[in-house]
Amino acid sequence: MTPNDPIDKGDLLNVIKWAIIGIVAIAIVLAAMAGFGQLNVNNVITLLTILAIALPIYYFVMMLRSSKVTKVERSRVKAYIPLFFAAAIFWGIEESGSVVLALFAEQRTVLHIGSWHFAAANFQSLNPLFIMILTPVFVWLWEHWKKQPSAPGKFSAGLVFAGLSYMWMALPGMLFGTSGRVSPFWLVGSWFIVEIAEMLISPIGLSITTKLAPNAFRSQMMSMWFMADATGQAINAQIVKFYSTDTEVQYFLAIGLVSVVFGIIMFILVKKINTLMEGIH
Template sequence: MTSGAPARERTFFGHPRGLATLFGTEMWERFSWYGLRAILATFMAASPVTGGLGMSEQTAQAVIGVYGALIYLVALPGGWVADRVLGARRAVLWGGFVIMLGHISMAIPVTTPAFVWLGLFLIVIGTGLLKPNISAMVGKLYPEDDDARRDAGFSLFYLGINLGAFIAPIVVGWLARDGRWHLGFGAAAVGMALGLTQYVRGRRHLRGVGDRPGHRLTAAERRHFTIALVSAVVLVAVAMAVWVASGTFSLDGFALVMTLVIVAVPVLYFGYILLGAHGLTEEEHARMRAYVWLFAAAAVFWMIYDLAPTVLLFFAEHRTDLNLLGLRVTPATTQSFNPLFIMVFVPVFAALWVKLGERVTAPQKFAFALFMVGLSFVVMALAARLAASGRVSVWWLVLVYLVQVFGELALSPVGLSVTTKLAPEAFKGQMLGVWFIAVSVGDAVGGQTGRLREHMSEPAYFLTLAAIALAAGAALLASAGRLRVLMREHAAHPGG
C-alpha cells in the first residue's frame, strides 16, 4: 500500500483546531467569572445569619466596583508578563490555575471573610494573566494576511464568551439560592477547572502559539524586574499595615482610595503622551486629543453599564417579581439577559455598521451608546417609581438590558477599532490596554455612585445617572464635527 497525501487536519467550523481549545477555555473561564459576578453583591449584602458578609448595599457596590476595575487594570501588566517572562501559553495556564484557586478559596465554608478576600485577590491576578493573552493567542492562530478568517475566528471566540456568560448566572444562581453561597462559588471553581482541562488536553492543536515570550527579559532586566516587584509589594503591604494599625481603615475608605488611584492612571498616562517629548507628529497629537474625548465618553458609559451586578441585581432581588414566562427565576438569572441579547444582536449590528460605512463616525456611535445607556436608566427610574407601591414585572429589567445592549454594540467593538486607528506609532502596542482602562475607570467610579443613594430616592438616583449619560452624549454629538477634524477624517468627508 503506497502512502498517499497526509490526512487533512480536522478543523473547528473551518478554523484552526486550536480555536476550539481556546473557545472552550474562554467559555468556561467566563462561566466562572460571570457566575461569581451574578451572586457576589447579594452575598456581600446578605446577613451573616444566611452566610453573607453583612455589608450595606452601598459598600458592596463600592467594593465590587473596585474589584471589576482591577480586573481590567491588571490586563496591562498581565500582557507584559506574558510578552517578557512567561509566554502567552504559560500565562494562560497559570492564570487559569490561579483563578481556580481563587474560586476554591471562596467556596471554603467558613465564617471568616479572609478566604473571600484571598479568593478575590487570586481571581484578579489570574484574570490579568489569562484574559489579555488568550485573545492574543486567537489572533496568532492565523497567518498575518488572513484577516477575513481571523475576524470570523474572533466572532466565534466572542460567541464562546457570551455563551459562558449566559449559562453561568442561571446555574450558579440556582445553586447558591437559599444561602448556599459556597456551592455557587464551588460551581465557578468547577467551571474554571473544566476550562483548564480542555486547555491542557487541546494544547497540541495550538501548534506552538504563545510558547515563548515575544521579547524575553535579559538576565539584568529580570533582576531589575524582581527587585522592583518585591519593592512594590513590600511598600503596599507596609502602607496597608500602617493604615490598619491606625484604626482608620474601612472598606468604604479603601474603595475610595483605590478609585482615586485608578482614575489617576489614565490622567497621568495621557499627560505623559501629550506633554512628553516622544517625537509625535502634529497629526498624532491631534488624534490623541480626540481620543481623550472618546476615552472619557467610554468611561461614562461603563460607569452606568457595569452597575448590572450591583444596582440592577439588588433591584431584581428587592423590587422585582421574578416570574418569567411562568417560571420563578433567581435574581442572578437576570444577569443572563445581557449576554443573550448580545448573541442575538451582534450579527445585526455588524451588518448595520457595514451598511452605514463611514457615514456614521466613531464619535456619533459613542454618542448613540451614551444615549442608550442614559435611556435605560430613565426606564429604571420609571420602574423604581412603580416599585414604591409593590414589586414590578421582571420585563422592566428585560427592557433595560435590551436598551443597554444596543449601546454596548455601538461602543465596545468600535472602541477597539478606533483605539488602534488613533494610537501614535510609538504607543500602538500599549493603547489597546489603555482602552480597557476606560472600563476600569467606569467600574470604579460607578461603584462610588452608591454614595448618592444616601442623599436621594431610588428614582432620583437613576435619573441623576441618566442625566449624566445623556448630557455626555449630547456634548459628544455636538463636538462630533470638531473631533472628526482632529481625527483627520474630514478630508474623506467634504460634504459632512
C-alpha cells in the same frame, strides 16, 4: 512579529524602579491606614478608585509629552480623551447590571411569569443574550450604511442609549412607587437598551483605540481602553453607595441624565474630535 517600540535596558530599569516605588508607596499607605484603624473594605475601594482615575491621567500626560509621539499622533491622543471619558461613563452604567440592577431584581422585581418561576440571578443572562441577538444586526447595519456616523458620533449615541437605560428604570418607581414589586419586563427593557449602547461603543472603541494609538504606545493605548472600564467601575463603586429603594428614582434619573447630557455634548463636539483624529474614521 516585533514590538513597535522595543524597550531598551535603560527604559527597563526605569520601569522596574517606578514599579518598586509604586509598590512601596501602596504598602506605606496600607500600613498607615492599618495604623490608624482605617484599613477596611470601603477605604480600600476608595484607594482603588483614586488609582483608577489617576493612572489614565498619568498615561495621557505621558503620551502627550513624550518625544516619541509625533504632532499628528499627539492630536489623535487628544481626540481619544473624550472617547475614553465616554467609555468610562458607559461602562459605569453597563457594569452596574451586576450590582444595582441585581439588587433591583432581588428586591423589586416579580420573579415569575405565570407559573414560571425564576431566580433574580437569571437576569444576568440578558447581557450575553442581547449581545448575540444584536451583533448580527449591527454588523449588517455597518456593512450597508454607506454614510454611517464616525466613531465619536457612535459614542455620543451610545451614551444617550446608556442614559436612557437608566432613566427607563426610574419609571416603575415613578408610576407604582418603590415599596412593591414590578414586572420583570422593566429590567428586560433596560438591558436591551444598554446593549444597544454597547454595540455603539464597545466594538467601535476597540477599533478606534488601535487606529488612534501612537506607534510607540500601541500596547499602552489598548490597555487604556480597558482602563476606561476600570475607571467607570471605580466611580460606580462610590456612587452605588447612594442607591436604595428610597433613592431609587432619583438615582436612576440622575445618572441617566448625566450620561444623556454628556452624549449630547459629545455630539456637539463630533466635528472637533473628527478634526483632531487627523484622517482616522
